[in-house]
Amino acid sequence: MYKNLRRAFLAASALGTLLPVTFARTPAPLKVGFVFVSPVGEAGWTFQHNLGRLELERRLGARVQTTYVENVAEGPDAERVIRDLAQQGHRLIFTTSFGYMDPTLQVAADFPEVVFEHMGGYKTAPNVATYNARFHEGRYLAGMVAGHLSRSGQAGYVAGFPVPEVVQGLNAFARGMRAVNPKAQVRVVWVNNWFDPARERDAALALVNQGVDVITHHSASTAAIQAAEARGAMSIAYHSDMRALAPRGQLTAVTHHWGDFYVDTALQVLEGRWRPRQFMGGLKEGVVRLAPFGKQVPPAVAEQVRQRERDIARGSFHPFAGPILDNEGRLRQAGGVMDEQALATMDWYVDGVVGSFPKR
Numbered sequence: 001m002y003k004n005l006r007r008a009f010l011a012a013s014a015l016g017t018l019l020p021v022t023f024a025r026t027p028a029p030l031k032v033g034f035v036f037v038s039p040v041g042e043a044g045w046t047f048q049h050n051l052g053r054l055e056l057e058r059r060l061g062a063r064v065q066t067t068y069v070e071n072v073a074e075g076p077d078a079e080r081v082i083r084d085l086a087q088q089g090h091r092l093i094f095t096t097s098f099g100y101m102d103p104t105l106q107v108a109a110d111f112p113e114v115v116f117e118h119m120g121g122y123k124t125a126p127n128v129a130t131y132n133a134r135f136h137e138g139r140y141l142a143g144m145v146a147g148h149l150s151r152s153g154q155a156g157y158v159a160g161f162p163v164p165e166v167v168q169g170l171n172a173f174a175r176g177m178r179a180v181n182p183k184a185q186v187r188v189v190w191v192n193n194w195f196d197p198a199r200e201r202d203a204a205l206a207l208v209n210q211g212v213d214v215i216t217h218h219s220a221s222t223a224a225i226q227a228a229e230a231r232g233a234m235s236i237a238y239h240s241d242m243r244a245l246a247p248r249g250q251l252t253a254v255t256h257h258w259g260d261f262y263v264d265t266a267l268q269v270l271e272g273r274w275r276p277r278q279f280m281g282g283l284k285e286g287v288v289r290l291a292p293f294g295k296q297v298p299p300a301v302a303e304q305v306r307q308r309e310r311d312i313a314r315g316s317f318h319p320f321a322g323p324i325l326d327n328e329g330r331l332r333q334a335g336g337v338m339d340e341q342a343l344a345t346m347d348w349y350v351d352g353v354v355g356s357f358p359k360r
Helices: 002-013 045-063 076-087 098-110 135-149 164-181 197-209 223-230 258-270 298-313 338-344
Strands: 030-035 065-070 093-096 115-119 128-131 154-159 185-190 216-217 234-239 252-256 279-282 288-290 331-334
Touching: 002 338, 030 045, 030 076, 045 065, 045 234, 045 252, 045 258, 045 279, 065 076, 065 164, 076 252, 093 098, 093 258, 098 115, 098 128, 135 164, 135 234, 135 252, 135 288, 135 298, 154 197, 164 185, 164 216, 164 223, 164 338, 185 197, 197 216, 197 223, 216 223, 223 234, 288 298
Parallel strands: 030 065, 030 093, 093 115, 115 128, 128 279, 154 185, 154 216, 216 234, 234 252
Antiparallel strands: 252 288
16 A cells, blocks of 8 residues: 555656646635544644634634634545535635545535645645645654653654655654664554544553653644653654643654644635645744753753754755665665655655554
8 A cells, every 4th residue: 555655646746737727816704614634622733733723813814714624534524524615615625634635636626716725645736735844854853852862762653654744754753863872763653543542542652661761653642642741751742732741751842833824825815826836834934843842851952953953944954864774774865865756755764763564
């Protein structure tokens, strides 16, 4: 399955550019719909997207009306929800999970006057754009923190699905760890779900039992961080700052911020300027940010990480600059910076990652 996914990315990238499409200025209020893969909750992936929705309402006021549907499973149910939003007159719809890609395209074909923005995918259409972030930039910084603070030199990574975006983050975290501790290892457990608190918790506990003393995750709930806190392990949260749930153990968090993007996209639709494109934000754009450090992090470590953050933001450092070895000793990048296509199709582990890909 995962080799097929890699081929799909390559095929999609070779399709060429789309013909330009003109969308007329949309009268206010613009109805904007959001489809969320998990409950909004108090922190996590969906929580951050909902913060962006709330910022859109706050900044554009009466010019927009927003609706959201939470906890929508990827697959046929997603298509039903997306179609329902289009039929209700929403002229801009954000579908905020990778598995919504094909349902979004299917609905978009039947509603050419509606603008669709899909999070994390690689397929576009005349009325479908994609948006994503260079999450790996923040992951590298988080790995540096873990590398400095881990006493065992072992970190645990609770991961959802092995799509390239997740693999990028895992590999960047491992490279950040090894940049400050060349013998560090990252142990990964795949839960094969974006939101499954029970499995996320069990995965985190299993990793702690294997001897890791820092837990991070790419999953939609707070369960892994809470499990680490309960066991006295350190943690690095993802999506949201989860310090309130892990006041003793959280070292920092890689956080996501979508408000500016949602506001800008809505303005493009309102003003008739929207065109399909593939948006990618990172540290420079403020889409990815590192949360304040916990008191356990020494000032010298904090300053080193913040300096590297500035280097990445201005383009003088890249988390995937060669040489890069995989965890089987093969040279994957001799020198220079790994290109976007290689990152977008990543399906292998860098040196330092311990684990295997799920068999499907």
